[in-house]
Amino acid sequence: CSNEFLDIASEENIAIDDQATQSPEKYVNGIYGMFTDWDYAFSWLGVTEMISDNADKGSSSTDNGGDKRDLDELLHSSTTGSVEAMWTKFYKTIGRSSYSIKYTTESTITDTEKSRLIGEAKFLRALSYFYLVRMFGDVVIQDLEDASTYSVRQPKAEVYAYIEEDLLDAISKLPLKSEYAAKDLGRATKGAAQGLLAKVYLYQGKNQQAYDMATTVINSGQYDLEADYATTWRVETENGKESLFEIQARGTAVAHGVQQYSETQGARGTGGWGWGFNVPSQNLLDAFNAEGDAIRRDATIIFRGETLYDGRLVPTSVENPMYNEKAYSSANLGSGDGDKNIRVIRFSEMLLIQAEAANEIGQDALSSLNRVRARVKLAPVSGLSKDQLRTKIWNERRLELAFEHDRWFDLVRTGQAKAMMAANGKIFVTGKHELFPIPNAQLIQTPSMTQNPGW
Amino acid sequence: QVTNDSIQVEADPFASDSIILNQAVVIGYGSVKKSDLTSAVSSANSKDIMQIASTTAMQSLQGKLAGVNIINTDTPGGTPTVLVRGMGTALGGKAPLYVVDGLIVPNIANINPSDIDKIDVLKDAASSAIYGVRGANGVVVITTKRGKTGKLKVNYDTYFGVRNTMNMVEMADANQYITYFNEQRKATGGSLISTNQKYNTDWFDEMLTTGQIISNNVSLSGAGESINYMFSVNNFEEKGILEGNNFKRTSIRSNNDYKLFDGKLKIKQSVSATFSREIPKPYGAFDVAYRQSPLVPVKYENGRWGLPIFNTTTGEVTYVANAGEVTSNLNSHGNPMATLFYDNQKINTTTIQGNIEAELKLTKGLTITSRTGATKYWYKYREYNPIKEKWIAGNPIRTASEFEGLKAANPTSGTYMNNSLNLNNIETFRWSWENFVTFDRKFGDHSFNVVAGVSAEKTGIGEFSNTTVYDVPDKEQYWSVHHASGDYEASIDQNNYTPVAYASYFARLQYNYANKYYVSGIIRRDGSSQFKNNQQYWGTFPSASVAWNISNEEFLKDSNTISFLKLRGGWGRLGNADVPYNYTTITTATGSDNANYVFGPGQDLVFGAYVGSPAYDVSWEIVEEWSTGLDFELFKGKVTGNLDYYNKTTKNAILSINQILSSPYDKNFVDHAAEVVNKGFEIALNYNNETSGGLRYSIGGNFNYNENEVTYVKPGYAGMTGGSLGNGQIAKRLEAGQPLGSFWLYEVEGVWQTQTDIDNNAHLSSARPGHLRYKDQNGDGVIDDRDKKFMGSYIPKFNYGININLDYKNFDLNISGYGAGGNKIYNGIKNTRLGGENITVDTFNNRWTGAGTSNTNPGSERDQVASSYYLEKGDYFRLSNITLGYNFRDKIDFVKNLRLYVSAQNVFIVTKYSGFTPELTLNNEKGKRYDGSPYGTTGMDFSAYPNVTTFLVGLNVEF
Incomplete structure (x- = not known):
């Protein structure tokens, strides 16, 4: 009877029903925005580069950069902040992606618009899961509607299957780079999704599929090598012909880029x-x-x-x-x-993926490899055995993609980690260091979750 | 045996908080004789309250009410934290519900303590359930004084006191500072300072002054055939120990009762108006005074404010540098005296409160009561910030013309404004209307008392506004929006509060058979508009209790030893509606934010959005309590006392929840997350006697023990941390099995003596000789979070009070003391010392100075990691009062009595805690100062206001 008396309208905060709704595109923009976070600068450097043989911590000897010395010396643990930060960041990016997909699906925009936005969100979600599975192996596959999923790690194979599914769907939905309006330059494209999928196949040893997918990108007519390698990371080649996908940054006011x-x-x-x-x-x-x-x-x-x-x-x-x-x-x-x-995916990596996969399945690996080498005035490779060529391609990846956040995972993927780290004076513990530890803070919240071996 | 609220009892110093068995206890919508109570209620009278001079009544009652934990603050105008039977919530309100003359009020800061006749604290669920959804933290029922039959009585009461800090911490002097500074510099590298310096400033000495407390109170009261009246005026002023810190309050009260139709209709009216004016000062100055170097002068010879600048070429602490010489800073702190000097704030409040009640006797035993009340509150805050003067003071070589030049060159920059003026106004209103019937009859041995009623209440009706303007003229009379310069855009905000409405139905039955067997039951049904989100407005709160008056049984009736003995017990369910508002956060932002991104050839900023966290259904917290107790009186009233045991469970405590790392969302949210149990016991004992020589004396004491434990945390919600040291370190964590607000720290197991020592053992990568060494609890060779241990909470496990009264001829004497213990304090200010900050003499004397010098205390070069080293025992005992009075009874014509007294309050404190005060109730986190959250910095020492000792003289005159 008194419910009328108790039904008091909010005056301080505008009720959700009275708020202007956000366009679905805004939620998708918010996913990209996540990649500009501080963690994608400092923490990311620690877990991808400083930990590897390409880079050292740097800075002053007295400045540990929080946990960067630990990562550099392979002394990190489940409480290392950078590891926790990246684990968390990936899941928050995935969360924003899933929410965008749900919101876009339920919205009233046209099917064409929906299709592209969902494609973008799925690409970004797949990218985050790929980063996760590379670092942690079996990981949580998040269901927006079911909190119980947050505490269950799914086998690596299922995570890869989930990534492939997202990417295949994204490929079917996303426009080619050239089909985007100028104002949308920098959004995920069909080529970006294909390029990532080629890499995802390569990581799983699905060489035929990796070869095919890389070939599709190479033959798409959308991409080519920049003439001068030195410019590949400079302002003038941003979103240029070599670029499959990159995180955008603007330096002038209103400035917005990857934090520091x-x-x-x-x-x-x-x-x-x-x-x-x-x-x-x-x-x-x-x-x-x-x-x-x-x-x-x-x-x-x-x-x-x-x-x-x-x-x-x-x-x-x-x-x-x-x-x-x-x-x-x-x-x-x-x-x-x-x-x-x-730069997240460059065309030269497609050539190297194609070469690496081709070598495994008995196809022509040399022309792609030498195309990469020719640009930097290195003599063409020829007359190597399959094993020699494999090592050669791996080394080519190292030099071509140095400081592009791939080295550590290449080392682990190719089984070179122990030897290469030893050559760099670091002790890689087989059976442990292949994966990062699940953050302790996560295990406290979800005690039923298992830790990776050795941690 | 049951009467209404208007019962008057003379205050008797020999029976404070004890069982005056025929004393009435106000239990909400009625009162009951203490001997007939079936639940746990502690009471205090006017004498108890007036014994200690303080701003609010609750502060005076520290240590006097068993089971009511009062944590003081000695800041002018400050109000204490009151916890009844432990803490059951983290984010929800922890304060008890205050009811003044039947009217629910937000706090009692506006109530003049001299106007209070008695305070009854409903401690258990069996009694508090009558206040339903707001009863979970206990209920403090306040009855103000009313006129009594007889001649016009005029009272004049006054006191004047001086206050000084007690328990000061001794800081290092210049020479000690120099030694310490250079030792650290040698360990880390950097310029040294020379051993011969000009200044030796004791910052606390400079900053602190003698405080004052003054009160003047006049009251007139009396009663005629059909009218009772009481009128009072009080003027209270407190000057703080920081120069300029001041609190003034004037209150006026008029309480009148009218009897009509042969007393069948009674009308009671109470109205008060309170005006306060406060000049706050930034208590952060205590922090800076602790940290600033003694080598820095308050002012240089030329009158400029001192700053921690030193000449790295000569090593002298001075801002003067000749050509080629370089200066640097000892530390990053400013001058606390300058901070206090430039701080200019003023707060004015006005509170008008009143209620009127009509009580109509219908037939024998049947009464109908209707009452309505309202509170109107105005708050006006003004801060003048002299930006220009502060900028100039920011470096002794800066000049006004330099400022003018910069101002001209940067016409829009906020750094170069002359000043800013901030005005903040709040206006609120609340009202309530209650109607209830009371049926009170005795049929033979069967006594019944039934109350049933309805109530409607609306609170938080109002608005706030916040305006900042810039460049007003320097003189105070022009500090208004009107006189601000048009060169800068004013910042204006105004918003309305969302009111909260309550609708309630309540009923209580009390029955006893032959004053031996008692049964009582309460049911209250409350609706609160706060829970509109999920349309779950309504909650039902029942309680039941029984009592057995054993002394009325045949076998005890004639006992000489036991004159009264009653066993009671009960159960009840209560709510805590003072919970945070929950809403789905959709985040959008302008500018550089991780919601936004850039696209296109021009990389134009596009705006994005994301859901920070969906809202969870939040409802009131539910508290269930079992309690039992025993009241007794022995040897014809010479010994009185009671014993209580309770077990109180907060079923669904609300916490601020960190998202699971692997969840889709990244903003904290609030949800029902934990179960918290408080269980404990209370003992109160009082002995009083009178010797044949005419000496009357009483000794009373009380003790309560409370065990707090988080017994359950919802899956996924564990691991919440808190207690930030402000440098990335945290000191607290939530886990089932631990008390609320538990400290979670590295355990110190020594001091690193040599580098070899470090290399051969598990260590933090920052470890150096002289740093503390932390225990590798899990033995994995790595020191990380998994090596942290739970080390207890800041919540005291026990509190106690003693109270001694002596009366001999015309002399009276009171001695009382208060203590608490079993609590831990984190000495945050000591922990977070950065290079170049000052240290205490103890830190200096005990430091490690090289291999083998100490394995307990770190060296001058130390880390700022949260560890057990900085966790100290918080036990203390304070002698809170000694008062000696002399009465001139009937010595003067027309003066009935004149009493002169001297009093010393907080005479000494016994504590091992090395900081200023073990009573730490505030949260140092920005904007959360008074929330008392166990996962804030509550219980951690950062910039505490010290305890003060007060000496006062007073006079009571009765005409």
């Missing part, structure tokens, strides 16, 4: 512009030199004392001898919101 990606890796000390983390290792420098690969070496590494392509002198007073040039931003230096687009 350039700053954390900028030269440190007097005359520097950054924190000096994630520096090239001697081991990587040696690898370039051993191959006689001066072009990629000089495009990847900033040497103390050198004059950069934009005329900036890196004074000898900076603290570390080498820095990551791919993170260098000419215009924005160490701005928090820099202009550095982070």
Whole structure:
């Protein structure tokens, strides 16, 4: 009887029914936005690069960068903040994707619009699951409507199946790069989804499928190599012909980019512009030199004392001898919101995936491999055995894709990790280090979840 | 045996909180004789309240009510934290419900303690259930004074007191600071300071002054045939121990009762108006005073404010540098004296409160009562921020013309405004209307008392506004929006509050047979508009209790030893509706935010959105309590006492929940998450006697023990952390099996003596010789979160109070003390010391200075990791009052009595805690200062206001 008396309208906050609704596209934009978070700068560097043989922690010896020294020395644990941050970030990205898919599906926009937005969301969800499965193996497959799924790890194979399903659907829904309106440059494309799927196949040893998918991208007519390798990570090639997918960043006001990606890796000390983390290792420098690969070496590494392509002198007073040039931003230096687009999938990787898969299934691997080498003025490869060629392609991946956040997972995928880490003076424990530990904070929340072996 | 609220009882110092068996206890919608109670109620009278000079009545009652834990704060105008029978919630309100003369009020800050006749605290569910959804934290029932039959009585009461800090922490002096600073610099590298310095500032000495407390109270009361009246005026002022910190309150009260139709109709009217003015000062100054170096002067010789600047070339702490010399900072803190000097805030409040009640006797035993009441509240806050002066003071070499130049060059920059003026106004209103019938009859040995009624209430009707304008003229008379410069855009916000409405039905039956066997039952049905989200407005809150008055049985009737003995017990269910509002957060943002992204050839910013967290259904918290007790009186009233045991479960405590890491959402949300149990016992004992020589004396004491435990946490909700040190470290975590707000820390097992020592053992990667060494609890060779241990909570396990009264001829003496224990305190201020900040003398004297010097205390170079080293025992005992009075009875014409007294309050404290005060109720987190959340920094020492000692003289005159 008194319900009328109790039914008091909210005055402080506008009731959800009275709020203007957000367009489905906004929720999809919000997924992309997640990749600009701080964790995709600092934590990401730790778990993809510093941990590998390509990079060292860098910075001052007294500055551990939180847990970066632990990662560099393979002393990380289930409470390492960077590992927890990435695990969490992937799931929040997946959550935003799933919510977008649900919201878009239920919305009243046209089917064409729906199709593209769902395609984008599925691509981004697949990318996040791929990052997850590479780091952690068996992982949670999140169901938006069922909280009980958050505590159950699904076998790796099922996670890969889920990724493939998302990507196949995304491929069927997404437009080609050239079909997008200019204002949408940077959104996920059919080519991006195909490229990622080729990589996902490669990781599973599905060589035929990897070969086919990479070939599809190569033959799509949408992509090509940039003429000059040195420009592949510079402003002028952003979203260019070599780009399958990259994270967008804008350096001028209103600036928005991956939080401090350039700053954390900028030269440190007097005359520097950054924190000096994630520096090239001697081991990587040696690898370039051993191959006689001066072009990629000089495009990847900033040497103390050198004059950069934009005329900036890196004074000898900076603290570390080498820095990551791919993170260098000419215009924005160490701005928090820099202009550095982070290349996620490049065309040259498609050539290398095709070559690697071709070698395994007895197809022509050399022409793709040599196409990559020719650009950086390296002699064509020929006359190698299958095993020799495999190693050669792996090394090519290392040099071509150095500091592109793949090295550690390549090492684990190809079984080279123990030997390569030993060569870099680090102890890789077989049966443990292949996977990162499930974060302790997650296990506290969901005690029924199992930890990875050895942790 | 049951009477209505209007019963008057003379205050008797020899029976405070004891069982005056025929005393009336107000239990909501009626009152009952103490001897007939079936539930647990603690009571205090006017004497108890007036014994200790304080802003609000509850502060004076610390240690006087068993089971009521009162944690004081000595800030001017500050109100204590009151917890009845433990803490059952984290995010929900923890304060008891206050009821003044039948009217539910938000707090009692506006009530003049001298106007209070008595306070009854309903402690158990069996009694509190009459307040249903708002009864979970106990109910404090306040009855104000009313006129009594007889001649006009005029009372004048006054006191004046001075206050000084007690239990100060001794900080290092200049020489000790220099040694410590240079030791640390040698360990980490960096410029040293020279050993001969100009200044040796004791910041606390500079900052603190003698506080004052003054009260003047006049009351007139009396009664005629058809009218009772009471009128009072009170003026209260408190000056804080920080220069300029001040609180003033003026209150006026008029309570009148009218009797009509041969007393068949009684009309009671109570109205009060309270005006307060407060000049707050930033208590963060205590933090800075602790941390700032003694080498920094308050002011340099030239009158400029001192700052921690030192010349790295000469090593001298000065801002002066010759050509080629370089200066640097000792630390990043400012000058606390300058902070206090430039702080300019003022708060004015006005509270008008009143209620009127009509009580009509229909037939024998049947009464109908209708009452209505309302509270209107105005709050006005003003802050003047002299940006320009502060900028100039920010460096001794800055000048006004430099500022003017920058201002001209940066016409829109907020850094170069002359000043800002912030005005914040709040206006609220609440009303209630209650109607109930009372049936009170005795049929032979069967006594019945039945109350049934309805109530409607609406609170939180109002609005707030917040305006900031810039560049007003310097003189105070021009500080208004009207006089602000047009050069900067004003910031204006105004919003309405969403009112909360309550509708309730309630009924209570009390029955006894021959004053031996008692049964009581309550049912209240409450609807609250807060739970509109899920349309679940209504809740039902029952309770039942029984009692057996054994002393009325034949076999005890003639006992000389036991004059009264009653066993009682009950059960009840209560609600806590003071819970956070829950809503689905859809986040959008402008500018750089992870909701947004850039697309297109021009990389234009596009806006995005995401769901932070969907809302969960949140309802009131439910508390269920079993309790039992025993009341007794021995040796013809010489010994009185009671014993109580309770077991109280909060079934569905609301917590702020961190998302499961693998969940889709990333914003915290609130949900019913845990079950919290508080169980414990209370003992109150009082002995009083009178010797043949005319000495009357009484010794009373009470003790209560409470065990708090989180017994269940909903799956997925565990692992919530809190107690941020502000540097990325956390000190608390939630887990089933631990008390609320448990500290969770590394266990210290020594000090690293050498680098070899570190290399050969599990260590943090930041470890260096002289750092604390943490125990590898799980033995995995790595020090990480899994090595942290639960180490107890800040919530005291026990509290106790003692109270001694002596009366001899014209002299009277009161001594009382209060203590608490079993609690832990985290010394956050000591833990978070950064290089160049000052230390305590203890820290200096005990430090590690090289291999073999100490395996307990770290060196000058130490980490800021949260560990057991900084967790200290919080047990304390405070001698809270000694008062000696002398009465001039009937010595002067027309003066009935004149009493002069001297009093010392907080004479000393016994505690092992190394900080300023073990009573820490505030949350240091921004904007959450008073929420008392166990997962905030409550119980952690950051910038606590010290306890103060008060010496006062007073005068009571009765005409």
